[in-house]
Amino acid sequence: MHHFDLKDGALYAEGVPLELIADEVGTPAYVYSTATLKRHYGLLRAAADAHRDALGEALIAFAVKANSNLSVLATLAKLGSGADTVSEGEIRRALAAGVPSDRIIFSGVGKTDVEMAFAISVGVRQINVESGAELDRLIAIAAMMDTSPAIAVRVNPNVGAGGHAKITTGGKGDKFGVPVEEAMGLYARASASPHVTPVGLACHIGSQITDLAPLEAAFKVLAEMTRTLRSQGHAVTRLDLGGGLGVPYSGGTEPPSPADYVAMAARVLNGLDVEAAFEPGRLLAANAGVLLSQVIQVNERSDGRRFLVLDAAMNDLMRPALYDAFHDIQPVNPRVGARLPHDVVGPVCETGDTFARDRELPPLEAEDLVVFTGAGAYGAVMASEYNSRPLVPEVLVDGDQWAVIRPRPTYEEMLDREPFADWL
């Protein structure tokens, strides 16, 4: 469900014609819908509130890595969202956008000493510890700072799931979290230290998960561990359930609804008397964004292949090249006529710069505008200036208003960032 709809034959972002944004900002550009972000957050919040008896005052902590634009974060912060962060930069972004520090979770498999000290100094809600070595470093840092931050132990429940091997994180061979046995040992070690305060367990098994079964299996592991840890005399008050619920990109499997997902979590956690945390990234942001692009030309080759060459490329939207991801492509001003197969490509000098092969699309001509839907998560955050293409800008729409929330750098700005070595 989103707010990019056709009105009188033209595609709008809420009350704003996408053609207007293309005219004023140029293309390619990301365009985000405030109403969609609000709707998605609201659905999850309502589901969690409906299960307060089982989930406590559940925290919804948006996974900042999915979309770290300050205005997007501020939109969610105003709704009460927390933030799941994986670097000092993301913590700083969340704080700058108005997320209170006690709603910020610091996760990640490779936190540096400097980053952990920073997280402690700003008073994040909890640090999710991912290994024994990390726990040792954290204890040393906290001892030096004479404090005892709240931590959760990230468990690898040995249930891998996700839309692609590169976004699976909970399988045995994946680099994230510690196996159950080891996690129990870490928890006991943490409990014995005056310099960390273990409050609970965390997991995150993958992304773009379209089936509740693996998530349920993982949550059951956390619930079982909670009972065992308590029987050993340890306090467990929070369970961080991670993110990972998939979204409809169309052309793929229809994922479970947020309500069913939360209801499942409530069933598994019922009676444990813990406070749950959800860390959705894609679920909140993916369908709240499109990548707006213009057709440079249509190449009809003599062998019959038809290439739609766009001004957006893999450096702007990496998911198809990186994960073979599917994004629906829609014209902004659809023409009447038969749909024909197109290979949709960008101008970057790599074969990987292919968004889709043999995609059936309505007629398109040079200078027509198109959008890639479902581009609000893991889109702009992964953009680069490969091929010296200035960083793709971002626009936020709210009803009839819109604003550029990250401008496209000029060529001068792009070149000025690189001082010449003084011997040249």
Ligand SMILES: *Cc1c(COP(=O)(O)O)cnc(C)c1O
């Ligand atoms: C990436 C990540 C998330 C968010 O994943 P989505 O699939 O976008 O919901 C949540 N928690 C952690 C620890 C992550 O690394």
